[in-house]
Amino acid sequence: MSQKRVLTGITTTGTPHLGNYLGAIKPAVKASQDPSLSSYFFLADFHALIKCHDPERVARSTREIAATWLALGLDTDNATFYRQSDIPEIPELTWILTCLCSKGLMNRSHAYKASVDANRDAANPDLDDGVTLGLFSYPVLMAADILMFNAKHIPVGKDQIQHIEMARDIAGRFNHTYADVFVMPEPMIDDPVIIPGLDGRKMSKSYDNTIPLFCPENELLSLIKQIKTDSRLPGEPKDADSSTLFELYSLFASDQETTDFRAKFEQGIGWGDAKLELFESLNGYLCEPRKRYNELMNDLNSVEVLLNKGAEKAREYSVPFMREIREATGIRPLNTTLVGASKSEPKKKEKSAEQLANAEAGRRRGILMQLKPVLDQVANAVDKTAAAAQVIAEKQAEVEGLKKKAKQKAQNELELLREEFAKYQV
Numbered sequence: 001m002s003q004k005r006v007l008t009g010i011t012t013t014g015t016p017h018l019g020n021y022l023g024a025i026k027p028a029v030k031a032s033q034d035p036s037l038s039s040y041f042f043l044a045d046f047h048a049l050i051k052c053h054d055p056e057r058v059a060r061s062t063r064e065i066a067a068t069w070l071a072l073g074l075d076t077d078n079a080t081f082y083r084q085s086d087i088p089e090i091p092e093l094t095w096i097l098t099c100l101c102s103k104g105l106m107n108r109s110h111a112y113k114a115s116v117d118a119n120r121d122a123a124n125p126d127l128d129d130g131v132t133l134g135l136f137s138y139p140v141l142m143a144a145d146i147l148m149f150n151a152k153h154i155p156v157g158k159d160q161i162q163h164i165e166m167a168r169d170i171a172g173r174f175n176h177t178y179a180d181v182f183v184m185p186e187p188m189i190d191d192p193v194i195i196p197g198l199d200g201r202k203m204s205k206s207y208d209n210t211i212p213l214f215c216p217e218n219e220l221l222s223l224i225k226q227i228k229t230d231s232r233l234p235g236e237p238k239d240a241d242s243s244t245l246f247e248l249y250s251l252f253a254s255d256q257e258t259t260d261f262r263a264k265f266e267q268g269i270g271w272g273d274a275k276l277e278l279f280e281s282l283n284g285y286l287c288e289p290r291k292r293y294n295e296l297m298n299d300l301n302s303v304e305v306l307l308n309k310g311a312e313k314a315r316e317y318s319v320p321f322m323r324e325i326r327e328a329t330g331i332r333p334l335n336t337t338l339v340g341a342s343k344s345e346p347k348k349k350e351k352s353a354e355q356l357a358n359a360e361a362g363r364r365r366g367i368l369m370q371l372k373p374v375l376d377q378v379a380n381a382v383d384k385t386a387a388a389a390q391v392i393a394e395k396q397a398e399v400e401g402l403k404k405k406a407k408q409k410a411q412n413e414l415e416l417l418r419e420e421f422a423k424y425q426v
């Protein structure tokens, strides 16, 4: 059986913290060790340039994230671990997809809209103030990251679902316009456990309430001492369930340890002592990987070697696949004369029913996306039936006037329009 292909990227702008560990790193390390999965994990350093123009910070974060993932046991033999900027096919594909992606799709991107909203709220007459083309079209780069490896399962946070949807739209459009080469990706969303930060809100860099995963012991202790507690005195029973301290403890401890800690809360453990216990427990958990992390940070050559090997492995896929993609778009060596020669080669294995259904769904999406203006026009018309009938008549006339390939394309569109407009009783 072929392996499930899983892919995810980590933007290299920050220092990994406990929240990142539980939310993304721990499940990814586990997946990397699973022989039934083919995992692609990459340092998304081109994505970092979108929001961060501090070169030292990008470089530092890239080192820290790479060393963190390796220290925690990422299996680089089974998984493919690489740096995005080591794969030149990714920006190449980004351009090809940029030329297919409608601007309107990007206008709807949450990241872009958030910037526009912020300008509007600040009464800034220039709604695009501070918006680079990188930020605007960042979903296309993300689509290229995913489609370059034809990955189907994309573990991401909820905030990224829209980007996966956009990658599907763009892939469908490519498949429809050129050749059926891309698999439709799907988001893989784990039940989100919200990891509380020092102030009790979600642990996040933007709230400045994080506990870095591998900070030195004394810093770990002093951060734990800053965790917010209530004013109950030693001896007074405390509510474990509303305590950030208790929650953090339970995320790393065994069930038995957690039950024992809860009992201590009921018996009125002092906050100072509870903090010391959390420190002991966390520190015990992090001690070994922290040691490995420090070793790797002092031996960055070996990390660099591993990343280079990862890039080589990744390019075993991306280089030939890019050739196929270029070929489909008409970017070919001059002596490639046979039109459609690549299509007639029996290079693809037989597809499963699910793959076929997915390909069909992708094909429909691609066609519908191109038809969106007319679909909207009909949906907004007063007499929808008449408007739909007119669109169909026009398309029918178009089909009749066309030849062969163009005719087939228009015919496909006509069929989908008929299906879409059935609801208007045309």
Ligand code: TRP
Binding pocket: 007, 008, 009, 010, 011, 044, 047, 141, 142, 145, 146, 154, 155, 156, 160
């Ligand atoms: N944009 C993602 C984030 O901010 C990171 C990312 C970049 C990514 N490329 C990707 C995630 C491809 C999944 C697949 O979290």
